[in-house]
Amino acid sequence: MKIKQEKSHQAKQKQKQLEKQEERALRSERAMVAGIMEGSPEAVGVAVIRFECGCRKMAAVAKDGEPASKVIMYRDKAESICPKCKKDNGAFSRVTESFIDWQDNELDDDLKMELTIKVLGTDAIVH
Numbered sequence: 001m002k003i004k005q006e007k008s009h010q011a012k013q014k015q016k017q018l019e020k021q022e023e024r025a026l027r028s029e030r031a032m033v034a035g036i037m038e039g040s041p042e043a044v045g046v047a048v049i050r051f052e053c054g055c056r057k058m059a060a061v062a063k064d065g066e067p068a069s070k071v072i073m074y075r076d077k078a079e080s081i082c083p084k085c086k087k088d089n090g091a092f093s094r095v096t097e098s099f100i101d102w103q104d105n106e107l108d109d110d111l112k113m114e115l116t117i118k119v120l121g122t123d124a125i126v127h
């Protein structure tokens with residue numbers, strides 16, 4: 001009985017750790033988005049592509065769907081992206097999530113949808 005309790009305690013601790021990691025990753029993702037927006041005056045949002053390995057690809061998006069910044073790849077708390085991403089430059093097959101973080105509240109939903117398809121493709125709509 002005691003062993004079981006300890007195990008579940010450990011599992012809880014692990015779960016908590018994972019949640020903290022995820023929280024931290026989201027915070028730094030938001031900071032990156034803010035930084036990209038600052039450097040891209042004509043951007044209306046930032047495309048965020050998350051990979052299964054934890055790396056992220058981001059680029060500012062202009063109102064016409066063209067990139068408004070360079071594509072930035074980064075890995076939270078790391079000097080550089082992981083070896084896998086270095087090799088395949090963030091392959092589509094390893095994408096876990098992609099969306100546009102809109103920063104312009106005046107954009108209407110139709111335009112957002114249109115830009116999302118233009119920038120990320122129709123696969124992004126489900127998320």
Ligand SMILES: [Zn+2]
Pocket residue numbers: 051053054055081082083084085086
């Ligand atoms: Zn990676």
